Amino acid sequence: MFSFTSIEIYQQFLLANQDGCKIAVNHYLSVIEANKQLNAFLEVYAQEALAQAADLDAKRAAGNRPLGKLHGVIVALKDVICYKDHKVSASSHILENYLSIYNATVVEKLLAEDAIIIGRNNCDEFAMGSSNENSAFGAVKNAFDETRVPGGSSGGSAVAVQAGMCMISLGSDTGGSVRQPADFCGIVGLKPTYGRISRYGLIAYASSFDQIGIFAANIDDAALALEIIAGNDAYDSTASQQIVPNYSTQLQSNKKYKIAYFTEALSNPALDKEIAASIRLFIEQLKADGHEVEPVTFELLNYIVPVYYVLTTAEASSNLSRFDGVKYGYRAPLTATDDLTEMYKKSRSQGFGKEVQRRIMLGTFVLSAGYYDAYFTKAQQVRRILSDTTTTIFKQFDAIIMPTVPTTAFKIGEKSTDPIEMFLADIYTVFANLVGIPAISVPLFKHSNGLPFGLQVLCSHFNELSLLSLSKRMLELKK
Amino acid sequence: MEVNDIMIENLAHLARLQFTDLGKNEFKTDLQRMITFVEQLKEVDTTNVKPLLHLSDTVNVLREDVLVESISQELALKNAPKKDNNFFLVPKVIKK
Numbered sequence: 001m002f003s004f005t006s007i008e009i010y011q012q013f014l015l016a017n018q019d020g021c022k023i024a025v026n027h028y029l030s031v032i033e034a035n036k037q038l039n040a041f042l043e044v045y046a047q048e049a050l051a052q053a054a055d056l057d058a059k060r061a062a063g064n065r066p067l068g069k070l071h072g073v074i075v076a077l078k079d080v081i082c083y084k085d086h087k088v089s090a091s092s093h094i095l096e097n098y099l100s101i102y103n104a105t106v107v108e109k110l111l112a113e114d115a116i117i118i119g120r121n122n123c124d125e126f127a128m129g130s131s132n133e134n135s136a137f138g139a140v141k142n143a144f145d146e147t148r149v150p151g152g153s154s155g156g157s158a159v160a161v162q163a164g165m166c167m168i169s170l171g172s173d174t175g176g177s178v179r180q181p182a183d184f185c186g187i188v189g190l191k192p193t194y195g196r197i198s199r200y201g202l203i204a205y206a207s208s209f210d211q212i213g214i215f216a217a218n219i220d221d222a223a224l225a226l227e228i229i230a231g232n233d234a235y236d237s238t239a240s241q242q243i244v245p246n247y248s249t250q251l252q253s254n255k256k257y258k259i260a261y262f263t264e265a266l267s268n269p270a271l272d273k274e275i276a277a278s279i280r281l282f283i284e285q286l287k288a289d290g291h292e293v294e295p296v297t298f299e300l301l302n303y304i305v306p307v308y309y310v311l312t313t314a315e316a317s318s319n320l321s322r323f324d325g326v327k328y329g330y331r332a333p334l335t336a337t338d339d340l341t342e343m344y345k346k347s348r349s350q351g352f353g354k355e356v357q358r359r360i361m362l363g364t365f366v367l368s369a370g371y372y373d374a375y376f377t378k379a380q381q382v383r384r385i386l387s388d389t390t391t392t393i394f395k396q397f398d399a400i401i402m403p404t405v406p407t408t409a410f411k412i413g414e415k416s417t418d419p420i421e422m423f424l425a426d427i428y429t430v431f432a433n434l435v436g437i438p439a440i441s442v443p444l445f446k447h448s449n450g451l452p453f454g455l456q457v458l459c460s461h462f463n464e465l466s467l468l469s470l471s472k473r474m475l476e477l478k479k
Numbered sequence: 480m481e482v483n484d485i486m487i488e489n490l491a492h493l494a495r496l497q498f499t500d501l502g503k504n505e506f507k508t509d510l511q512r513m514i515t516f517v518e519q520l521k522e523v524d525t526t527n528v529k530p531l532l533h534l535s536d537t538v539n540v541l542r543e544d545v546l547v548e549s550i551s552q553e554l555a556l557k558n559a560p561k562k563d564n565n566f567f568l569v570p571k572v573i574k575k
Contacts, residue, residue, distance in 0.1 A: 097558075098558050099557065099558060101550060101554040101555070101557055101558070102550070194534045194535070195534070195535050195537075208533070208534055232540075234542060237540050238535060238537075240535070240537070241537065241540060300523070302519065303519060303520060303522075303523055306516060306517040306518075306519050306520050307520065309513065309516070309517055310517050310520070317494060321495075324495070325560060326559070326560075326567050326569055327555075327558070327559060327567060328558035328559060328560075329558070329560070330560070331560035331561065334570060338570060339570055339571075339572075340569055340570050340572055341495070342570075343569065343570055344495040345491075345495050345496060345497040346497070348494075348495050348496055349496050349497050349498070352496075357496055357506070358506065358509055358510070358513070360494050360496065361487075361490055361491070361494060361496070361506060361510055362510060362513050362514070362517075364490050364493050364494040365486075365490055365510065365514065366517075368489075368490065368493060375517065375520075377530050378520050378521070378523075378525060379517075379520060380530030380531050380532065381523075381525035381528040381529070381530050381531075382520055382523050382525060382528075383530075383531040384528050384529060384530060384531035385523070385525070385528060387531055419509055419512065419513060420512055420513070420516050423516070435534075436534040436535075
């Protein structure tokens with residue numbers, strides 16, 4: 001019986017087993033089949049994954065070296081990442097039958113290191129949502145409790161790792177879409193620095209916020225995946241030129257950190273009391289481990305979600321204008337008198353789901369003549385203040401800690417009627433995207449209601465090494 | 480800020496969306512709530528604060544100007560809902 005604990009141990013298994021990749025792929029295919037009701041996968045590439053496995057097994061047997069750093073590692077992709085000749089739909093009817101005509105840069109990099117891509121994961125439509133209830137192809141269920149949401153928008157990718165349907169998965173994080181579902185599912189969810197990973201081939205939601213992120217069962221696997229998919233890219237000028245460290249071999253577990261927490265974040269009345277108490281207790285544990293942990297006031301906490309919604313909906317309304325029924329995607333049936341404008345309107349109204357249309361409308365409003373300065377420019381100004389405040393904090397501290405989400409996973413249907421209530425589930429996660437810093441949800445806790453929850457750790461720009469090292473130490477402390 | 484029918488119709492047109500009467504009312508309520516929610520930002524003093532437009536401080540990333548093949552015409556047309564050999568097809572635009 002195959003079982004997975006880490007990529008390192010799996011790769012030792014492969015060296016000892018001639019048909020190891022095949023064994024692994026068959027195992028994951030059967031787990032995926034047994035968990036179909038979770039709705040985490042929109043498509044499974046069974047035959048291809050088996051063929052890739054056979055190739056890799058043959059490569060090892062023939063003694064071809066070096067093996068790729070992700071040799072045989074089984075990966076799933078959120079349905080917003082392009083994989084050539086495979087469908088990518090952003091879980092939307094408007095792109096339902098779209099076939100990628102190129103590989104995202106991250107996919108090129110995964111394949112170059114011998115990873116096996118096993119399927120594409122369900123998500124909220126165009127990555128807009130915090131519960132994975134907004135998919136045109138049905139809600140995803142949390143494997144811990146199928147009456148509860150897995151979080152969103154990368155819910156399918158989180159559940160794929162949570163339920164052991166792949167080893168690692170890639171999602172995208174615009175306001176918490178990797179960290180929040182990781183928290184709800186009890187796994188590691190990493191959003192790197194804005195620009196650390198190329199966005200080429202990632203379907204855009206809000207381009208100054210979007211970042212591809214990693215779901216993993218442990219920190220070492222996330223570190224290894226990051227060092228492979230990060231880096232500059234001729235196809236994405238916002239991808240950073242900074243050298244990518246070998247995170248997986250450089251994690252330090254004995255360093256002492258200076259850590260800040262926001263007073264307002266822990267005293268927020270919307271925060272579950274038990275989550276607050278667990279974090280306070282853990283702060284004492286960190287101090288006992290030799291770290292300095294200090295409170296910092298952060299008066300802007302209540303404004304970060306409004307800033308986020310003004311700016312991301314504005315960017316989304318612009319990005320999603322490309323879905324016009326002309327170049328690709330759904331085109332509505334037309335009458336003989338329908339003109340081009342009518343074609344756009346019908347195609348977009350029938351193709352996009354309600355939440356996407358709501359956000360396009362808000363984005364159009366904040367960008368429209370007469371309101372632009374009062375809403376859009378204003379939000380950009382507050383973003384500057386947030387950014388400056390963050391820089392000041394990181395002059396004194398190595399890291400910030402806070403909850404990932406104010407509650408544990410909520411029930412399916414519980415919040416879907418109220419857009420504002422759903423927005424507030426993002427209060428702790430949108431901050432990292434607004435200022436572009438790396439952040440991670442570390443699965444440290446279990447609530448008395450039986451559900452897991454994480455601690456969010458944030459570091460300064462391009463300081464993923466500290467982020468991952470500290471996270472690893474935290475997990476050791478909790479053992 | 481009050482959201483009314485004319486505003487919804489105008490925004491829908493700008494966004495190239497259209498709603499039924501029922502849908503319009505729903506969007507009106509939702510949009511009203513969302514706008515009221517983001518109006519909290521008015522409480523933040525932003526006097527003399529420059530808007531933040533770009534997250535990266537990178538200025539120019541230059542490379543050699545080399546001719547490379549990108550997407551072929553065939554691939555670019557592959558997903559088009561309506562096309563002929565070389566073009567995307569849309570309803571007639573030029574009126575007599």
